[in-house]
Amino acid sequence: MTNNKANTTEAGLQKPKRKGLDLERFALIGVWIVLIIFFGILLPDTFLTSANISNMLGSQAVLLILALGLLIPMRAGVYDLSVASTMNFSAVIVAIGNVQWGLSIWVAVLVAVFAASLVGVVNGFIVVKFGIDPFIVTLGIGTVVVGLTYWISNARTTVGVDRSLSDFVLAKPFLAIPVDVYYALALCFVVWYIFQYTAFGQRLLFVGQNPEVARLNGVPVGRTRWTSLIASAFVAGIAGAVFVGTTGSADPTAGQAFLLPAFAAVFLGSTVLSIGRFNAWGTVIAVYFLATGITGLQLLGLQQFVQQLFYGGALVIAVVLSKIVRSRSERQAGAG
Amino acid sequence: MIDPHTADSNSGGVFDTPTAGAFTPGALLSIRGVSKHFGGSVALKDVDLDIMPGEIHGLLGANGSGKSTIIKILAGFHEPDAGDFWIHGQQVNTPFGAGGLRHKGVGFVHQDLGQVPNASVLEHMVLDAQTENRGLTRINWRLERDRVQGLLDRYELDISLDAPIDALYPVQRALVAIVRAISSQEEYVQAGNAGATLLILDEPTVFLPKHEVDQLFVMMRRLKDQGSSVLFVSHDIDEVLTITDRVSVLRDGKNAGSRVTNDSTREQIVEMILGGRFEHISRTFTATDESAQLVLSTSGLKGHRAVDVSFDVRKGEVVGLTGLAGSGFEEITDLIYGSRKLEGGSILVYGADVRKPAPDSMMNRGVVLIPADRKGQGGALSLTVLENMALPSLSTQSKGWRIKWRQLRQRMASVCRELRVVPDNVDALFGNLSGGNQQKALMGKWLDQEPQLMLLNEPTQGVDIGARMDIFRLIRSAVDEKGMGVVCATSDYEQLVEIADRVLILSQGRIRGEIVGQEITKDALAAAIYAEEAA
Structure with missing residues (x-):
């Protein structure tokens, strides 16, 4: 018993050392602000104009929605590589449904989101029932979905989609910011709430951190993973509809370009706010941090290639950072 | 039969503890004053060990006595804090580097054998030979095939070169692992190094069926006849008495002595393993109420090692399960909880038949499990104490649309305070807690659910x-x-003495003994476990 008492007093002195981590939590935000000031000084006439800011925010709404959907399976440790092709699939169905099949635009959107969700159902079925690594399953199914997309669209861009979708997505910017940005932020709030305050969110987290612990605590691990894949496909379906709204058309090849930026945003987002965890507001910050960098550099006259350099580099740096943070916290755990 | 080498150096029954500070002349391997600490706890303290050429040397000790630490030091996994090592009469400086003493002709066969299930025998053997060759050197398969076949023939092993490891009997896998270690040693000898080789077998019999162990012993005798030495690590006294020439015992990380096997009785060795500590921990026993309701009733449980295990647990009863490693006692709790596949048998919880045990349905029946692998299965290390403690209530009863974190935090904080979990902060990362505090937190989270049965x-x-x-x-x-009701599976006798009302002793997958109430003492448990093994 004396032993135990000694332990207690010793631990009383041992205050949790979180000071260092607290600053790190906001490091990316700090770099973002520096970046804005930097471009603001270099490009006083173009960068900090309301037109540019509005454009920067609006152009990222689709990517942000897609990344928020991807966040859900990632939280459960499930890589979903099919999100971008699912989004494109949905976009093409909206356009074809409306233009060729003569569906009302809202019915077309419903059909598209439903079809997209089916992709998640199939992904989850294969992952859970056969116990196969989601990485490879979603890579394969994602490619199948690209094939389907080309098939139904004859690999051609569909134009002439009902204006009311564009009106809904783009019309009447509020405070000079396009409306779709607000939709994306609303979704972010929903995802944040699910992660933070619902039992489902907590289960996702445990399945991602340690599936064995989750299972022994009664969490249906397979079902949770499956649900997360359906959720990401559903959100990708919505992203597809918004995508059509912003362009008024559907290009069957446009979606693939979103995959890497979405992953870059999700990983970079896990280095902000709550470090080492995929989180919603961190993803928002990451998306706009990346957009700021790319827009600024392009305004400075750099070419299109900047985009790839920036997204690819950010993904790798984010993964390295989160690895460093994790191994450091493991070291602390080992010492404690 | 006593080996001539051993007989020369020890005329008396008890082998003298090696002279401190200097190596024993003629010894193949001499270890002096080895110490090792992990954090604050002592794993080895001032341990000496001599292995003579051409002897089979047994290394015995209870769990945590330091057996595996010493092997891991020799294999290069751990670096000793202090100690001197001589091999073939030459001092070797620590650290040994990644390969340990392998480059000095010491071969290792670890308990898990280090094999890949679907690679063939030949591929395993070639792997070692190829580590010397760098990069894209072409493997001469025909030559290798001849070499390995020759090796198997020499030891009269009837094993197909192309058989995948998982198609072999357990003992054949062990033999392949041994031949693999020998094959690297031969390269060492062929490289012009003189002297006998030493093969270290780390508990190779734990996972072997009894009737296959003899084949392993044949192999060990053959090596001895060639003049090689074997260090045989085991916790099975009878096996050690059967096969070894000399035996050394570790207790609490220290030398408990070395003896010539033929002059030793099993009682003397048991006493060396357990030491003089047969003291009883005072505890009052309340006789189990035979009329109390049955919480758990199992019959014919069958799993990976368990063959046929049936027992009951009544309300307010603590039932202990113990036995040697591999006897099946360690998987019973997992079989009941459904975290390991139940191959057969039935489980009744409060009289209701549980058809397919699974963690979530067991939790709903008020059954909880505290797993052995705390870091891998108990809690998520990178999440907070609060999150870990809140999980069971979130996984079973996902009530409403909002987790009431404030209420949960208050409740868990008070649970932690009651259990004296340090640090007194539910937002600390679970992984930053010490082992004891992690376990208290897990215990608290389950007790908060007021379970009917704790495994x-x-x-x-x-x-x-x-x-x-x-x-x-x-x-x-x-x-x-x-x-x-509690089922407590453990290999720690002291623990059973402290908490169990009744202890069931398992051997080879079946219950072979029962000790009740006041009769539960450390020596009674040790005697029962080893007696069962001998039978």
């Missing part, structure tokens, strides 16, 4: 004395006050 698997492994007492106190009060 414990090695509940105080890696837990300090203070926390250990807290944990026993918690279990006891839940049992006495709330009538909780």
Whole structure:
């Protein structure tokens, strides 16, 4: 018993050392602000104009929605590589449904989101029932979905989609910011709430951190993973509809370009706010941090290639950072 | 038959403890004053060991006595804090580097054998030979095939070169691992190094069926006849008495002595293993109420090692399960909880038949499990204490649209305070807690659910004395006050003496003995376990 008492007093002195981590939590935000000031000084006439800011925010709404959907399976440790092709699939169905099949635009959107969700159902079925690594399953199914997309669209861009979708997505910017940005932020709030305050969110987290612990605590691990894949496909379906709204058309090849930026945003987002965890507001910050960098550099006259350099580099740096943070916290755990 | 080498150096029955500070002339391997600490705990303290050429040397000791630490030091996994090593009469400086003493002709066969299930025998053998060749050197398969076949023939092993490892019997896998180690040693000898080789077998018999162990012994005798030495690490006294020439015992990380096997009785060796500590921990026993309701009733449980295990647990009863490693006692709790596949048998919880046990349905029936692998299965290390403690209530009853974190935080904080979990901060990362505090937090989270039956698997492994007492106190009060039933599977006899009302002893997958109430003492348990093994 004396032993135990000694332990207690010793631990009383041992205050949790979180000071260092607290600053790190906001490091990316700090770099973002520096970046804005930097471009603001270099490009006083173009960068900090309301037109540019509005454009920067609006152009990222689709990517942000897609990344928020991807966040859900990632939280459960499930890589979903099919999100971008699912989004494109949905976009093409909206356009074809409306233009060729003569569906009302809202019915077309419903059909598209439903079809997209089916992709998640199939992904989850294969992952859970056969116990196969989601990485490879979603890579394969994602490619199948690209094939389907080309098939139904004859690999051609569909134009002439009902204006009311564009009106809904783009019309009447509020405070000079396009409306779709607000939709994306609303979704972010929903995802944040699910992660933070619902039992489902907590289960996702445990399945991602340690599936064995989750299972022994009664969490249906397979079902949770499956649900997360359906959720990401559903959100990708919505992203597809918004995508059509912003362009008024559907290009069957446009979606693939979103995959890497979405992953870059999700990983970079896990280095902000709550470090080492995929989180919603961190993803928002990451998306706009990346957009700021790319827009600024392009305004400075750099070419299109900047985009790839920036997204690819950010993904790798984010993964390295989160690895460093994790191994450091493991070291602390080992010492404690 | 006593080996001539051993007989020369020891005319008396008890082998003298090696002279401190200097190596024993003629010894193949001499170890002096080896110490090793892990964090604050001592794993080895001033250990000496001599292995003579051409002897089979047994290394015995209870769990945590330091057997595996010493092997891991020789294999290069751990670096000793202090100590001197001589091999073939030459001093070797520490650290040994990644390969340990392998480059000095010492071969290792670890308990898990280090094999890949679907690679063939030949591929395993070639792997070692190829580590010397760098990069894209072409493997001459025909030559290798001849070499390996020759090796198998020499040891009269009838094993197909192309058989995948998982198609072999357990003992054949062990033999392949041994031949693999020997094959690297031969390269060492062929490289012009003189002297006998040493093969270290780290508990190779744990996972072997009894009738296959003899084949392993044949192999060991053959090596000895060639003039090689074998260090045979085991916890099975009878095997050690059968096969070894000399035996050394470790206790609490220190030398408990070395003896010539033929001049030793099993009682003398048991005493060396357990030491003079047969003291009883005072405890009052309340006779189990035979009329109390049955919480759990199992019959014919069958799993990976368990063959046929049937027992009952009544309300307010603590049933201990123990046995040697590999006897099946360690998987019973997992079989009941459904975290390991149940191959057969039936489980009744409060009289209701559980058809397919699974963690979530068991939790709903009021059954909880504290797993043995705390870091891998107990809690998520990178999440907070609060999150870990809140999980069971979130996974079973996902009520409403909002987790009431504030209420949960208050409740868990008070649970932690009651259990004296340090640090007193539910937002600390679970992984930053010490083993004892992690276990207390897990215990608290489950006790908060007021379970009917708690399944414990090695509940105080890696837990300090203070926390250990807290944990026993918690279990006891839940049992006495709330009538909780407990199944506690452990290889720690002291723990059973402290908390069990009844102990079942398993051997080869079946219950082979029972000790009740006051009869549960450390020596009674040790005697029962080893007696069962001998039978």
